[in-house]
Amino acid sequence: MSYLVDSHLHVTMMPYEGLQAMSEGGVKKVINCAIVVSAHHAESYFDHFRLITGFYRKSAEGLGIKLYSTIGVHPAGIPHDWTRVVDTLPEYLKLEGVVGLGEVGMNQGSQLEKDVLKAQLEVARDQKVPVIVHIPFENRLQITELTLNIASQVGIPSHLLVIDHTNLDILDKVKQFGAVPAITIRPRNVSLEVLQENINHFKDGMLNCDFSNLFPNDPTAVIKAFNYLKANGVDQAIIDNLTRKRAETVFNI
Numbered sequence: 001m002s003y004l005v006d007s008h009l010h011v012t013m014m015p016y017e018g019l020q021a022m023s024e025g026g027v028k029k030v031i032n033c034a035i036v037v038s039a040h041h042a043e044s045y046f047d048h049f050r051l052i053t054g055f056y057r058k059s060a061e062g063l064g065i066k067l068y069s070t071i072g073v074h075p076a077g078i079p080h081d082w083t084r085v086v087d088t089l090p091e092y093l094k095l096e097g098v099v100g101l102g103e104v105g106m107n108q109g110s111q112l113e114k115d116v117l118k119a120q121l122e123v124a125r126d127q128k129v130p131v132i133v134h135i136p137f138e139n140r141l142q143i144t145e146l147t148l149n150i151a152s153q154v155g156i157p158s159h160l161l162v163i164d165h166t167n168l169d170i171l172d173k174v175k176q177f178g179a180v181p182a183i184t185i186r187p188r189n190v191s192l193e194v195l196q197e198n199i200n201h202f203k204d205g206m207l208n209c210d211f212s213n214l215f216p217n218d219p220t221a222v223i224k225a226f227n228y229l230k231a232n233g234v235d236q237a238i239i240d241n242l243t244r245k246r247a248e249t250v251f252n253i
Helices: 016-024 042-053 055-061 082-092 111-127 140-154 171-177 192-197 221-231 236-251
Strands: 004-009 027-033 066-071 098-105 131-134 161-163 180-184 206-208
Touching (some): 004 180, 016 055, 042 055, 042 066, 082 111, 111 131, 111 140, 140 161, 171 180, 206 221, 206 236
Parallel strands (some): 027 066, 161 180, 180 206
């Protein structure tokens, strides 16, 4: 094993020991996604963006991890003045280590969520950067179809669209669109057993732990997936793609 890449986590919700365990297990690059739960004002996001592109980047470097960030308005916290955040995204994309937009998306499919998602997909299209799109635990097929319809209307190139929390229930739709499947390894999403048993379906995706403090998560999920797949005789090229190469290609890291 050379090193691993985790394609989605929330570093501001992660304890130091979590990053330490990731580093010790071989994770050397991570994509940190923006999230401000219950944000009321655009300033909450501006402060958050400074934090993840500054302080936490240096902290991760101390553990031997290269921290890259994506920015955007998360559906769990859409401020009343969200357009102010969207208007500044092109400027934040110029910062070192900022590699795309995310985590964006919808939870209920409300008109507000649709408007915010559409505006951010337009930024990703115009700036030619990848965008990580959240699919919730509930109403997954409906939200996926709505997301892909909006992406089609916007005209964003399909290879820039990363559909996170992809599972077997929506995988075919994601592939048919030409989007990138991002696979979250945890019991509420994709287990190690399901990943291995359906490896030929998942092999073109990228793995992540999506660590946050909102419910149980495992910061070493990608490490465990690497070891589990290897122990079960999965082709090394597939393992390398899922745990490193696909993310490096999509995010140009």
